[in-house]
Amino acid sequence: MSVAVLKKEDKVIAWIEQWKRERTQPVSAFIYDLKALRERAMDIVQGLPDGCRLFYAIKANPSKVILECLEPIVHGFEAASIGEVRKIREVSEHKPVIFGGPGKKDEEIAEALERRVMLLHAESTHELRRISLLAGRLGVTASVLLRVNLRASFPEATLVMAGRPTQFGIDEEQVPEAIRLALSLPHVQLEGFHLHSISNNLDPQLHAKLISVYWARAKEWQEAYSLSLRYLNAGGGFGISYTDPNRTFDWSVFTTGLRDVLAEQSIPGVELLFEPGRYMAAACGYYAAEVIDLKCNHGKHYAILRGGSHHFRLPGAWQHSHPFEVVPLERWDYPFARPEVRDVEITAAGELCTPKDVLARDVRVARLRIGDVLLFHYAGAYGWTISAHDFLSHAHPEHVFLGRERS
Known part of the structure; x- marks a missing residue:
């Protein structure tokens, strides 16, 4: 080079x-370069089809100036700790927040509910029970998405978050148990699923196919358990090439493929959520x-x-x-x-x-x-x-x- x-x-x-x-x-x-950040964020958000919402994953860069720059553009923010939730709330008391991460403590869950997060990603059945218990103590109902580690193979991305043993999410084979538990808990409302399987993917057509897999799984679970779903969270994972400037994730190619997927597979009334971080800020x-x-x-x-x-x-x-x-x-x-x-x-x-x-x-x-x-x-x-x-x-x-x- x-x-x-x-x-x-x-x-x-x-x-x-x-x-x-x-x-x-x-x-x-x-x-x-905040001007470049604003322009990129607007291009990404405006390129999404109807029925999609974009949440900036602040783990990529949680600077207050960056959050203030993006707050008027993105639909919301994704946080992976209560510290990140606090940073978001310093910028906006009302912006929708999704709270994820595999190691949430009781104090984090309770404070997140008090700070009115929109959704919590439940990473295990134990976490589901704790969310319901803590929500009950606060006199609220927690809206949750089940994070699922699919059994499919995803070999083409830089980082693989699912399709093999990882610390993330609920094993796909255990999803029926998790759904039944969520439906039985008094202070949990199951709103949908979170399926973030790969990270830093550079193939936009592969990513559109991945969303197709997500919709198919969500539809199977919805029909099997008569679920009333509101959200399918497809995470982020859109890639940046650090070694080959000729390799880029073409957003227009992805959104074209995404429109085809939505036309064929979307579930009425269910919004598709995305959580990019690196792709927006790098x-x-x-x-x-x-x-x-x-x-x-x-x-x-x-x-x-x-x-x-x-x-x-x-x-x-x-x-x-x-x-x-x-x-x-x-x-x-x-x-x-x-x-x-x-x-x-x-x-x-x-x-x-x-x-x-x-x-x-x-x-x-x-x-x-x-x-x-x-x-x-x-x-x-x-x-x-x-x-x-x-x-x-x-x-x-x-x-x-x-x-x-x-x-």
């Missing part, structure tokens, strides 16, 4: 250049890290960055070379020659005392100097919040939000 220099008129580049004009410390920042964010040193060890060239996996853990967690651009900066404050490399493969390593602190490996650069910046793309999701911020106690990066709308 080779890298190129971004255009100077790019507003992200302009912000980095301004940093170097005004400050002496090395560049280290997450930069978010492309709006960048991680900028200045090159602090260049060195050659055992024949390999390394660029040492002000930053690393303690800021941006995703590349290490997924074991890929994260795509970046070189931002050349002319400022040089030392009284000696500026080191540089030309037409070599470099490994971009962070400032931590571990050989695993690597963001990209063996990437060819035309020219790279100490003091230039590596600008990593697709850093708007699963970046800062999944990282070990305080390992070695390095200073945190800045978080910059470009394109805020004036109130």
Whole structure:
């Protein structure tokens, strides 16, 4: 993979250049393009067929500024902890919230009900019983979806959440028992099913077929148990390719296929819900890290960055070379020659005392100097919040939000 220099008129580049004009410390920042986020979110939401609703999964990026940006556009938010529910309620007291996750504590369930979540995903029969008990103590009825781990095989996605043993959901073979239990509990209203089976899928036609499988299962259970359903939650799972820029999840291809599926299989009165996170937020964010040193060890060239996996853990967690651009900066404050490399493969390593602190490996650069910046793309999701911020106690990066709308 080779890298190129971004255009100077790019507003992200302009912000980095301004940093170097005004400050002496090395560049280290997450930069978010809110205008791009708004436009992408509107395209995604407006492209959905009638009868579909979109909830942003805030685990991808729970920044208050991001939530405020998306709140007027999305139909609601999906939370995976009571902490995330609280963050949503700081932005909106009334926006619909879906609360999921495999390890809900009693206090979380009770507070979620008090904070008027729209739906809870029940991950087990034990959790169903606890939800009913806690709802009864509060004098309310909890609306729940049963999260189901299907027995079908889903081999083509980056992450597989079902079709094999995982900690997520109720085994498909145990669904009859879970339905009967839900119908018998006094403070639970079974509203439908949650079937999130794959993550980071890059094939839109496969994803439309997956929704077809979901509808078929929901219809079987509805007919077998005379259920009055309101929702089928198909989760997220729409993919971002970090290694091949030519591979994209084409939203229009997916929604075209989805319309065909809905025309043939939808259940009257049942809304189809989606919970994308990465697909919505990844492309709006960048991680900028200045090159602090260049060195050659055992024949390999390394660029040492002000930053690393303690800021941006995703590349290490997924074991890929994260795509970046070189931002050349002319400022040089030392009284000696500026080191540089030309037409070599470099490994971009962070400032931590571990050989695993690597963001990209063996990437060819035309020219790279100490003091230039590596600008990593697709850093708007699963970046800062999944990282070990305080390992070695390095200073945190800045978080910059470009394109805020004036109130």
